[in-house]
Amino acid sequence: MKKIGLDQTFRFSCTRRAQCCRTGPNVALTIFDLVRIAKYLKKDWRELIPTYVKVIVADMVPFMLLRGIRDECIFLSKKGGYKCTIYPARPMRCRLYPIVPAAPGADYVYLDTKCPGLWSGPERKVPKKALEKYYEEVREHYKRIMKYVLEEGLEPEEALEKAIEDIWDQVSLEEVQGLELEP
Numbered sequence: 001m002k003k004i005g006l007d008q009t010f011r012f013s014c015t016r017r018a019q020c021c022r023t024g025p026n027v028a029l030t031i032f033d034l035v036r037i038a039k040y041l042k043k044d045w046r047e048l049i050p051t052y053v054k055v056i057v058a059d060m061v062p063f064m065l066l067r068g069i070r071d072e073c074i075f076l077s078k079k080g081g082y083k084c085t086i087y088p089a090r091p092m093r094c095r096l097y098p099i100v101p102a103a104p105g106a107d108y109v110y111l112d113t114k115c116p117g118l119w120s121g122p123e124r125k126v127p128k129k130a131l132e133k134y135y136e137e138v139r140e141h142y143k144r145i146m147k148y149v150l151e152e153g154l155e156p157e158e159a160l161e162k163a164i165e166d167i168w169d170q171v172s173l174e175e176v177q178g179l180e181l182e183p
């Protein structure tokens with residue numbers, strides 16, 4: 001990983017080899033990502049767990065991760081080249097890649113130096129709007145879940161369910177369209 005400031009530029013051009021989607025299905029989701037994927041697939045969010053998303057509980061905190069088949073993301077299609085089958089609703093972490101966010105509010109991010117498209121192609125800026133949206137959602141995700149766990153004494157899975165139900169009606173696919181790396 002290489003640390004860069006928010007105003008630094010970097011070169012990047014996607015090689016379409018989907019290395020990021022084939023090297024361990026470890027994309028962490030917020031409740032907002034989950035709702036957008038469910039709406040895009042026209043499914044109840046409960047149908048995504050555990051088939052597409054696994055929930056791990058550690059220290060009373062529920063974490064959601066995209067599932068994989070061997071090391072590949074479950075949403076990666078290989079027909080006619082690599083393709084994300086939920087592209088318009090892909091998680092914020094996928095939208096930001098090869099940028100790897102730091103803690104919300106940090107004045108730096110990381111670049112994943114394993115990405116083969118890094119250091120070639122056009123010069124890019126850190127997409128601050130997309131990054132801020134991601135941080136906002138991460139803050140809101142943990143705020144809601146921890147309120148239910150710590151203040152209301154719910155089990156982690158129940159807290160997750162309640163937090164998802166709370167935001168279901170507010171979340172739309174449109175709000176993330178165009179939030180990606182700036183050309």
Ligand code: SF4
Pocket residue numbers: 020021027066073074075076077083084085086087090091094
């Ligand atoms: S959701 Fe799409 S972009 Fe993200 S890892 Fe899976 S296939 Fe790749």
